[in-house]
Amino acid sequence: MTALAIDVRDLSKYYGGRAVVDHIQLQVGTGRICGFLGPNGSGKTTTIRMLCGLLTPDSGSGTCLGLDIIQNAAAIKRQVGYMTQRFGLYDDLSIRENLDFVARLFELPNRRTTVDQALERLGLTARQKQLAGSLSGGWKQRLALAACLIHEPRLLLLDEPTAGVDPKARREFWDQIHALAEQGITVLVSTHYMDEAERCHDLVYIAYGEILAQGSAASIVASAGASDLEDAFVRLVGRATDNFAAKASA
Numbered sequence: 618m619t620a621l622a623i624d625v626r627d628l629s630k631y632y633g634g635r636a637v638v639d640h641i642q643l644q645v646g647t648g649r650i651c652g653f654l655g656p657n658g659s660g661k662t663t664t665i666r667m668l669c670g671l672l673t674p675d676s677g678s679g680t681c682l683g684l685d686i687i688q689n690a691a692a693i694k695r696q697v698g699y700m701t702q703r704f705g706l707y708d709d710l711s712i713r714e715n716l717d718f719v720a721r722l723f724e725l726p727n728r729r730t731t732v733d734q735a736l737e738r739l740g741l742t743a744r745q746k747q748l749a750g751s752l753s754g755g756w757k758q759r760l761a762l763a764a765c766l767i768h769e770p771r772l773l774l775l776d777e778p779t780a781g782v783d784p785k786a787r788r789e790f791w792d793q794i795h796a797l798a799e800q801g802i803t804v805l806v807s808t809h810y811m812d813e814a815e816r817c818h819d820l821v822y823i824a825y826g827e828i829l830a831q832g833s834a835a836s837i838v839a840s841a842g843a844s845d846l847e848d849a850f851v852r853l854v855g856r857a858t859d860n861f862a863a864k865a866s867a
Contacts, residue, residue, distance in 0.1 A: 622647045622772050622803035623668060625679030625686060630663050630672065637663050639826035640677070645805055645819070650798050652817030653807040656854060660826040661807045662702075665774045668805070669697045682771055695723070698765030702777040704757045708750025712741050712760055715749055716767060723768040731767060739763040739793075755786030762793065773797065775806040779813065791816050811847050822850060824857040 623645040630638040638660040645651045653661050666672040668681050670690030679686055681693050706715045716735050720728045736742045739759045744752075749760060758778060765773060773794075779787045791813060794804055798818075806817070814820055814834065821831040830837045830853055834846050843849035 620647045621645065621680075622649075623651075623679075623681055623805065625668070625681075626677060628664065628667060628677035628679065629675050630660075630667060631675050636826050638667070638674075641823070641826070641828050643679075643821060643828070643831075645803060647803050648798055648801045649818045650794060650804045650806065650816070652814045652820045653805055653823070654809070654814055654820060654850065655807075655823040659824045661823060662776055664823070665699070665776055665805065665807065668693075669699050669774050670694045671699075695768065696771050698768070698770035698773045700761050700765045700773070700775045700778050702780050704749075704761060706749050706757075706760060706764060709748065711746050711748055712736070712752075713745040715760060716763060719764045719767050725768060735763045735767045738766065754782040755789075758782050758786060758790060762790070766797075771802060773802060773804045773806075775804065777807050777809065779808065779810065787813070811845075814846055822853055824854050827857070829853045829857055 621644050623643055626642050627640045628638055628643070629636060629640050641664065643664070653665070655661050663672065667674050668686065670686070670693045673687065673690070682696050684693050686693065707718070710718065713732060713736065716732045717728060720731050725731050736745050739762060741759060741763060744756065749757065752760065761778070779790055782790070787810070794806070795816070798804055808814060819832065820834055820837055822829045822837070830840065838846055838849045841849035841852045843852055
């Protein structure tokens with residue numbers, strides 16, 4: 618049986634009395650690529666932030682990388698690479714300076730060698746002196762991924778990492794993600810693209826803060842009685858919307 622990198626139960630987060638994440642259960646096996654899908658505002662980002670220790674759950678329990686998500690949040694942060702949808706590095710620093718800054722934050726030894734390796738891994742060496750603010754979306758994406766990997770995390774949490782980049786850059790990014798998974802790194806990635814969802818080992822679909830379906834793409838399509846993955850998600854959201862409206866009017 619595959620060991621679990623993520624294993625949480627009844628995870629909930631409330632804002633203004635409303636459940637943004639509502640008692641979800643989520644398990645992701647080590648070395649697996651799990652696609653996290655759902656409409657905007659469905660609770661994906663909130664869940665990701667709870668998993669990596671940036672938000673404290675209001676209820677629920679579980680582990681991330683074998684560590685308690687509440688008691689060991691600080692230790693989890695050091696073993697997780699978190700890539701936000703919005704570019705989060707410094708536009709007025711060069712590629713190399715940004716990576717050196719992140720290496721300093723993690724107090725990594727042999728920073729120069731570590732940064733050299735990060736540049737080489739993502740094909741950034743030739744551009745290392747270029748200001749981050751002058752990069753295209755695809756190159757910013759590479760830099761952000763390099764920053765996520767510099768401390769050699771065991772888990773990557775990627776929040777819509779390919780939003781706004783061209784198809785070629787998206788394909789190259791996913792080739793890199795699969796190479797990382799083959800090395801034993803676990804990946805939880807949120808996306809709106811069906812072609813990306815089909816490249817995941819497992820899928821989790823969330824709406825209104827609740828998990829509506831999880832499993833392989835084929836199993837989700839079959840259980841929804843759909844023709845393809847996009848049709849399955851349209852059906853799932855339709856049912857969830859009806860249920861949400863019924864609860865609201867009750």
